[in-house]
Structure formats: C-alpha cells, structure tokens
Amino acid sequence: MSEKVDLLLHTDWIIPVVPENLVLEHHSLAIKDGRIHAILPTVEADQAFQAEQVKQLPGHALMPGLINAHTHASMSLLRGLADDLPLMSWLNDHIWPAEGKWVNEEFVHDGSQLAIAEMLLGGTTCFNDMYFFPDVTGRVADAAGIRAVVGLIALDFPSVWAADGDEYLHKGLLVHDQFRNNPLIHTAFAPHAPYSVADPVLERVRVLADELEIPVHIHLHETNDEIQQSLQQHACRPMTRLQQLGLLSPSLMAIHMTHLEDDEIALFADSGGHIVHCPESNLKLASGFCQVNRLMSAGINVALGTDGAASNNDLNMFSEMHTAALLAKGVAGDASALPAAKALSMATINGARALGLEPETGSLEIGKSADLIAIDLGRLQSQPIYHPISQLVYAAGREQVREVWVAGRQVVSEGSLTTLDPERLLKRAGEWRERIAES
DSSP: OOEEEEEEEEEEEEOOOSSTTOOEEEEEEEEETTEEEEEEEHHHHHHHEEEEEEEEEEEEEEEEOEEEEEEOGGGGGGTTSSOSOOHHHIIIIIIHHHHHHHOSHHHHHHHHHHHHHHHHHTTEEEEEEOOSOHHHHHHHHHHHTOEEEEEEEEOSSOOSSOSSHHHHHHHHHHHHHHTTTOSSEEEEEEEOOTTTSOHHHHHHHHHHHHHHTOOEEEEESOOHHHHHHHHHHHSSOHHHHHHHTTOOSTTEEEEEOOSOOHHHHHHHHHHTOEEEEOHHHHHHTTOOOOOHHHHHHTTOEEEEOOOOTTSSSOOOHHHHHHHHHHHHHHHHTOTTSSOHHHHHHHTTHHHHHHHTOTTTSSSOOTTSBOOEEEEEOOSGGGOSOSOHHHHHHHTOOGGGEEEEEETTEEEEETTEESSSOHHHHHHHHHHHHHHHHHO
8 A cells, every 4th residue: 555645756866965975866755744754766656655746857856955054134135235345344334324224124024035035946945044123034934934043133232123232132032932833933042243242241142042942143253353353352362252151052153253273173163063154255255264174174063154145145055055165175275175065064954953953954864844955957057967966066056946845835836936926026126226225
C-alpha cells in the first residue's frame, strides 16, 4: 500500500546540505503536513507514495531555502539613495536623516513587503531583520509566508519607534510576546552596535536574552573607526567591552567582524558565538575584510547576510555566496579557502544555527520544515553541469529560482509570487521614490 502525502517532487538533483557536499541524483522529496516526509530515489517514489500533487522538475536542483542572516528589510525603500560613501558619512549624513524624516509604520510595511518579494523570488525563505517597528515587519512576513527573525531593536537615541533604552526594551518585549507562538516569526534582541548602545542597556539585553532564551544580534567590529572610538571612550576594543558585559556567548550573532586580532578570534571561538558575514556590503562601504577562512578554521560558525539594500544594493543571496567564496580565496591567498559547498552551508544551515533554528530549517532532512527551493540549472549559463553545487555558487543566479516553498506552502510558483502583488509593490515603491526624492 502506498502512503498518502501532500506533495511529491521529482527532480534531477537534491542537495540536502547536511551532510555537506552531498548530491543525490534522480531523487524525489515528499512533503506531508508542511514537513519533509521522505527523500528517496525517483524510481521508488511513485510506488511508495500517493500524492495529492506531483511536480516534475527536470533539469532542476532542489535545495534548502536560503537564509539571509542579517538585513534591514525596510531599507529597500532607500536603495540607491546615498551610494559610494564611507560608512559613517553614509550613516550620519544621509541614512539617519532620511530615516528620521520618513520612517513610520507605513514605510516599514511597504519596505518590508518590497524586500520580502525580492527575497522570495531569489530563493530566500528565512531572514533575520534589524529595524524599527519589528511588529510590522513580523506581520508582513507572516502574511507573505516567509520565515523571519525580527529584531527587538535597541538604541541610545530617540526614534519614531522609542524614546530611550527603557522604551526600546519594553516595546521589544511586547513584540516578543506578540509572536511567541507563531511558527514562522521568531525574535532576537537587536542592540544596534556598541557605539550606539550604552552599557546599562546592553546589560539588560544580556539578562533578558538569557531569560527568554533568544539570540542577540549586533553589528560588531565593522570598521576601524568603530574600534578607535571604543578605545577613546571605553579604553578597550568593542569585543572586550562586550565580554566584560557578559555578552560573548553562544547566543550572540556578531555582524561583519572585519577587524579582528588573533586573540579576538580565539576569544570569540571559545565563546561559542556566531558571525554573520556580509561581503558585498563590506566591499561597497570599504569597511574591511572578514577573515572567513581563519574564523572557520578556529571553529566559529559563520553565516551569510546581505545587509540592507541601502548599502548593498540588493538582497541577492546567490550573489553573496559567489562573492563570499571568491573574496575568501583572495583574502587568504588560497584557492581552496572557501569551497563552494561551504559557501552553500553559510547561506543555509550555518544561518539556521546562528538563529537557533537548526532543528527547523537550513537543510533537507526528514522531519524538518519544508523550506526549499528549486533552481533551474537547465539554462545555457549553467551548462555543462559537472558539479551541481559548484554551478549553484559560481554560475547560477537568483533569476533561475523557479519554485519556493516555506513550511510546505508554495510562495513562488514558476517564478511568480503567490502571496504578494508585484504590481502593487511597484506602485508603492514609485510613490515612495517621489516623496523621498522631492524632499
């Protein structure tokens, strides 16, 4: 007797990511109740299962959905506003003033929708966000059917979201409670950076994160200016300060980490913390080079993020994989420094580990949520195919993503969104451009 399942996918290659560098040829994947139910050779699948829907995907590779482990989704509406500038000039003279004038619930709603549409079409099924009005981003993500970790942001200075550290944390706790039982939306504390958050708030973040058992997401060692400022104000480097405050732990996600000394790499490795590498944003802002090979060799889990579209200028995780792999080789002076399979792991299972979501997503394993994508490798630019994983990292692009599922729900079908209206998004983006450009 064949077993009933909801969906049976037949494809040329399945790349489960765990174990790393494995490629299963001519296999099928069965989905039941939103979860991966079985992975088996195609010649056995039709006899084993009776599916409500069967989908043939010739020439496609099936793999876990990509995980964008650091972004600022709503900043998609500021894409291209202030390019070719150093980080602090970009931030202080352009981005923060624009945010002060324009950011509100409407901005975050429309910017989040625009970003989520871009991410889903590009094969991203989970993102980790840091921005104002995280409750709005969470609701938008839930409605669109994408998995998200929304940041409970904290800053020293007032914004449209909160007046001071106490209010940031109070409102953050309310957001955490709002999504506590939501299977798609999770939370993480998101103090912006050591230079923008004082010790008392960071200490409270540590206590609350421990109590709630959620991650802490912070920009760290992004530029040399940040480090010099810390030495002047605190008589120590930023990581040392976080260590003194008790924040170096397995729950910490440190973003960028482009300026590290040998003892800091060892210290961070001992802490069990995670690093999120944003290669294209770092390159565009000339922030520095993350020593990915050395970090991984030290045993540190390194995930991958795009940063916001205002500093990248896209949310393209295929491009980030490609850049991360090439950049790591150049920085290390070693062509084997970051092989394609490890770059793919950075964009999938490593992100899940950093976010505390490894039991749920990040790889194609039986029992995990059916967060997966199908990439059409049958196109000219992907031919000939000797090693599918290498093609995904070095040759394929996000435009080859054809099908996307999150928790078994199809959110992209034949390259088109199923949960968002692209025409409305284009209209709203144009309206925001007119408003912001005229100011």
